[in-house]
Amino acid sequence: MRNILPAAMLLALAASAPAAHAAPVRLCGFPHSASEAIDSQVARAVFQRAGLDYARVDLGDAIGRRGASAAVVDKLLQSRCDVFIGVPVSQHFSKLKPESVVVTPYLDAAFVKFHAAGARVSDAGRSTVAVAYKSPAQLIAAQERDTEFDVLNNTDAVIGAVAQGKDAYGIAWYPSLVAYEQQHPQTHFISTPTHTSLSQWQLSFITSTRQAALARRIATAVHGLEQDGTLPHLTAPWSLHADSLREMPSAAAMAQPAVFHPGEAGMLVRTADDAASGATAEFSQEQVGPGAKAYAADCARCHGANLEGRTGPTLRGSGFAPSSGSTMTIGGIYQYMTTNMPADQPGMLKPQVYADIMAYLLHENGYKPSGKALDPAHAGDDQKPFNSYVK
Numbered sequence: 001m002r003n004i005l006p007a008a009m010l011l012a013l014a015a016s017a018p019a020a021h022a023a024p025v026r027l028c029g030f031p032h033s034a035s036e037a038i039d040s041q042v043a044r045a046v047f048q049r050a051g052l053d054y055a056r057v058d059l060g061d062a063i064g065r066r067g068a069s070a071a072v073v074d075k076l077l078q079s080r081c082d083v084f085i086g087v088p089v090s091q092h093f094s095k096l097k098p099e100s101v102v103v104t105p106y107l108d109a110a111f112v113k114f115h116a117a118g119a120r121v122s123d124a125g126r127s128t129v130a131v132a133y134k135s136p137a138q139l140i141a142a143q144e145r146d147t148e149f150d151v152l153n154n155t156d157a158v159i160g161a162v163a164q165g166k167d168a169y170g171i172a173w174y175p176s177l178v179a180y181e182q183q184h185p186q187t188h189f190i191s192t193p194t195h196t197s198l199s200q201w202q203l204s205f206i207t208s209t210r211q212a213a214l215a216r217r218i219a220t221a222v223h224g225l226e227q228d229g230t231l232p233h234l235t236a237p238w239s240l241h242a243d244s245l246r247e248m249p250s251a252a253a254m255a256q257p258a259v260f261h262p263g264e265a266g267m268l269v270r271t272a273d274d275a276a277s278g279a280t281a282e283f284s285q286e287q288v289g290p291g292a293k294a295y296a297a298d299c300a301r302c303h304g305a306n307l308e309g310r311t312g313p314t315l316r317g318s319g320f321a322p323s324s325g326s327t328m329t330i331g332g333i334y335q336y337m338t339t340n341m342p343a344d345q346p347g348m349l350k351p352q353v354y355a356d357i358m359a360y361l362l363h364e365n366g367y368k369p370s371g372k373a374l375d376p377a378h379a380g381d382d383q384k385p386f387n388s389y390v391k
């Protein structure tokens with residue numbers, strides 16, 4: 001009961017604010033997002049509850065089919081948009097500076113493993129798992145053991161391959177599946193949650209901290225719609241059933257918002273967290289020299305002589321991994337690297353060489369050697385986060 005008064009007061013304040021003369025709130029979103037249908041319903045309900053007029057901004061070419069980088073979103077929030085809707089946020093991956101935005105989640109949107117109900121799967125695809133290239137699904141999949149992957153261009157291709165029985169399973173963002181089912185009423189997928197730290201996202205409003213009052217009104221409206229059951233009712237078709245969502249971090253835990261764009265990419269982008277002290281990882285000092293040599297021969301042409309990035313991303317410092325709370329595991333990076341790198345000849349190196357390169361990567365990111373040599377047979381199992389302890 002004690003909570004009711006402050007909430008009611010906030011609502012009263014919101015209602016008495018001078019909305020009538022204010023310009024409509026400029027609402028932006030991702031034009032090709034799978035969650036567009038639910039995002040616009042939520043927008044309508046939230047702005048109505050908040051007593052605010054809003055106008056959807058047509059971003060034209062500012063956002064492409066594959067989404068926009070967090071930097072673009074940040075920039076738009078300083079120019080053409082007051083608030084973004086439909087932004088998938090997790091606690092971990094971001095280039096949006098956490099101090100520059102307020103995040104208000106309204107829907108849990110996880111990555112799930114799925115198969116088509118009653119599908120006849122071709123022999124070739126009997127056990128394969130389809131994932132979209134460069135999506136969170138790809139790294140979630142990399143943490144599965146003993147699985148064969150079919151890496152496809154985009155989420156549409158992944159869902160199509162599973163619907164048509166070319167692949168038995170897929171890993172995809174749940175809203176993408178819902179959108180597909182709504183367009184193909186004869187298709188039904190059975191989904192189970194995936195369980196990596198990359199699996200959980202929340203669709204959110206993102207507001208610049210310079211618009212704190214607006215952010216507060218949106219948050220109050222979302223809260224009110226949650227309390228009276230409107231929001232749960234609205235979002236029910238887009239929500240995984242309740243028991244799969246127990247591990248969701250609460251909205252309050254979203255201290256370090258992270259974003260991927262509802263197109264495809266983004267998950268390989270992350271930002272520096274607060275500094276943390278270095279850590280020890282399993283490798284020996286003796287591996288570092290040979291690792292550096294192999295890196296120079298096979299990786300440097302794309303990732304730079306000093307890991308600074310060229311055509312491939314940087315593999316060192318905050319541009320690669322945060323200084324704490326990374327969701328990439330050491331084993332996950334190892335598996336990603338051994339199955340995908342060198343990008344032009346994946347998997348061409350000897351296991352021992354990959355292990356040495358991993359030792360070099362750990363060393364260059366500030367890890368101290370445990371002294372026990374990194375064994376390629378187990379390197380993929382290390383569940384500890386890969387943080388970077390260097391600038």
Ligand code: HEC
Pocket residue numbers: 133134268269295298299300301302303311312313314315320333336337341342343344349357
């Ligand atoms: C021909 C260019 C090329 C070569 C050679 C290459 N890479 Fe890459 N690497 C890339 C590209 C491009 C990406 C980004 C791929 C993506 O986003 O899906 C990447 C991504 C990575 C990542 C993931 C980065 C992240 O931010 O998550 C790691 C780790 C990596 N490479 C390691 C290596 C190692 C180790 C080697 C040498 C054995 C190597 N790469 C060789 C082009 C290359």
